[in-house]
Amino acid sequence: MENQKKLQIYNSLTGKKELFVPLHDNYVGMYVCGPTLYSEPHMGNMRTFINFDLIYRYLLHLGYRVKYVRNITDAGHITNSAGYEEDSxxxxxxxxxxxxxxxxYKYNLKFQELQRIYNLLSPSIEPTATGHIQEQIEIIEQILQNGYAYVVNGSVYFDTQKYMQDFNYGILSGRKVEELSTETRSLNAQDEKRFFADFALWKKANPEDMQIWRSPWGDGNPGWHIECTAMSTKYLGKQFDIHGGGMDLKFPHHEDEIAQSCGSFGCNPAKVWMHANMLxxxxxxxxxxxxxxxxxKEIIDGTTSLFKKAYSANVIRFFMMQAHYRSTLDFTESALDAAEKGLSRLSEGIKLVEKITVSDKSSFDVQGVIQNFYEAMNDDFNAPILIANLFDAVKFVNLINDGKETISSDDRALLDKEMNGFIYDVLGVELKTASSHSKLNPVMDLVMDLRQQARQNKDWTTSDKIRNALEEAGIVVKDGKEGTTWS
RNA sequence: GGUCUCAUGGCCGAGCGGUUAGGCACCGGUCUGCAAAACCGUCUACAGCAGUUCGAAUCUGCUUGAGACCUCCA
Structure with a gap:
């Protein structure tokens, strides 16, 4: 709870890290732009959702009650302003x-499956655009009523020029309309917009449209940005704490969301805007x-040509956690291999904590080590630093195991709890031991027993023969201090 | 073209004016019948040039290179 007061978050709106103070004590409202389900989400899409999952998890870890809303875009958006293009x-x-x-429906099932595989916590609610047409229409009406939109031939457009008289269009992206206008996207003859920066709130239906809704302006489709305004308002209120999404949504999507909220309710919907960087x-x-x-799915199944072998979802997740959410991240084979080995080291360390012997007192500052975990995450969710700190803890655990450091019983319990909390609950990395090969176990017991006999008789030829044969079958035998293990 | 990011050791990746980031690889050691694994230790980089400062990877300017957004995009 103490650590709640120390969380700093980088706010895209101000370009600075700010102390996070929720609008309502102990409660956090967070909206994250979800996927448009016209295809299976790719790894880059997942990165954003994994990053916001980390953020959600840490907020929960700090003791906040979080209402996490992530929409599902199930209404395709007409891309061409002239309205002749199909939606995605x-x-x-x-x-x-x-x-x-x-x-x-099809791709949502896939998305749900991916969330399970990559260990994402479910949001509090995942509202759909098509389920909130009425809410979208109401907000458009409000914007019209306030004079920041106009109707043309069955479509409704946001009136950017009018809006700029009262509000700052470009407040989030830092864009200046004068600069935008230098771009070649001039209005074409059949364009209904009054100004190039205007955007559709409602689009008149085309005959071939698959989905069409009734509205006060005739049959049509909602514009791209209005669904988020409608759903965030419905579930989190006119103002809430955090609005997140991928960096590529900053402009125009989030900029236009702000315009819509200001245009209808007179306020920026979110206090903090967060943007996750690209993969x-x-x-x-x-x-x-x-x-x-x-x-x-391909990287887990090992079916992408980019990588020689398959990686578990945990390794992928851990790998992603080693880069900050605001940095770009490149997938390379050697980096993934490094993450895989690093995760295994962390995993071994965690398992060792509960086994190490305790002493009267600790020879190092356990509380300090733990506080470092919090400080890393309090600094704009710096998971890479958290992981570095976890590795420091692992080093201490190993040194205790070697008898070079000591730990008290209380400290061990504390360290065990916090390390597990940060790895499982915050990073969302599962360190499950390999699945039990139930049928193989009795066979392996026999084989290992035979090899052990050979070793006792110093019959190295036989013991090495068994080891080599197993290795060819993909089973690695390790002779440790406390017996032989295989995997 | 406009706006804006970024450039770190063999690889990935933190860093926001002074302190060892961390992981992987390499090398040295412990352990071991040998091996593997595991653990310990070591390795000291910041695109280039100039400037500010007692002190710069970190601030400023320029140069070079990469990327993002301005059109659907996580």
């Missing part, structure tokens, strides 16, 4: 010759359009 979900549906919501492949952003992506 509709396009996928047409390709597979099914209806839009079948596509969403790179060979230095370039992983992206569907670049076609340089791989799927979260």
């Amino acid at each position: 979900i509709g396009k996928a549906a047409r390709l597979e010759q099914v209806q839009s919501l079948e596509i969403v 790179n492949v060979n230095g370039q952003k992983m992206s569907k359009s670049f076609e340089n992506y791989f799927l979260p």
Whole structure:
């Protein structure tokens, strides 16, 4: 609880780390932009969700009651301002010759599965855009009523120029409309917008649209940004603590969300805006359009051509935790191998804590070691530092095991609790021991017994023969101090 | 073109003016029938040039290189 008061978060809105003070004591409202389910989320998408899972977990660890809302975008958004282009979900549906919501349902099942595999905690609620059309319409009406939008031919557009008279458009992204206008995207003849920076709140339906809703302005589809405004307001209120998402949503999506909230309620929806950085492949952003992506499932199954072997979801998660959420991260084979070995070291250390012998007192500052865990995370969720500190703790544990340091009974209990808490609860890394090979066990017991006999007779030829044969079968035999193990 | 990031030892990756980041690899050691594993120890980098400062990886300017956003994007 003491540590609640020390959490600093980098706020994209101010560009600074700020002391986190929730709007309501002990409660945190957090909204994170979720996936558009027109395809299976790729590893880059997952990184953002994993990072916000870390943030959610640490807030919970600090004792906050957190309402975590992450939307599911199941209404495709018409990309072309002229309105003749298909929406992304509709396009996928047409390709597979099914209806839009079948596509969403299909990929949502995949997404849910990925969340289980990568050990993500479920948000408090995952509202869908199509389930909140009425709420979206109401906010559009409010914006119209306030004079920050206009209706043209069955569509509604946000009036950026009018808005700029009263509010700062560009407050989040730092963009200046004058600079934006130098870009070549001039209004074309059939464009209904009055100003190039205006964006659609409601789009008149096209005949081929798969999903169409009734509205006061005629049949149509909601604009891209309005769903988040509607759902965050419904579940968290007009103002809440944290709004997060990927860096690439900063502009225009989040900027426009702010405009919509200010335009309807007169206030910025979130006190703190957080942006997770991108996952790179060979230095370039992983992206569907670049076609340089791989799927979260492929790396676990070892079916992506990028890597020779498969990695467990835990290793992937741990690997990601070793980079700060605001830094880009590149996936490379050697880095993943390093993470795999590092995780195993951490894992061994954790297992050892409860076994080490205790002394009258500790020879090192256990409380200080633990406080370092908190300080790392209190500094804008710095998981890489937390992990470094956990490795320091592991070193102490090993030194105690070697009789070079001592620990008291109370300190051991404390260290055990906190190390486990930070690894399992905060980092969300599971260190499960290898699954038990129930059928193999009795066989291996026999084999190991035979080899042990050979070793006792100093029949190294036989014992090495067994070891080599097992190795070829993928079973590694280790002769430790306290007996032989295999895995 | 505009706006903005970033450049760290063999690899990954922290760092926000002075202190060992950490992991992996390498090397040395302990252990071991041998090996593997495990553990301990070691390795001291900050793109280039100039400046500010008692002191800079960390601040300023310039140069070079990479990337993001400005269009759907996590």
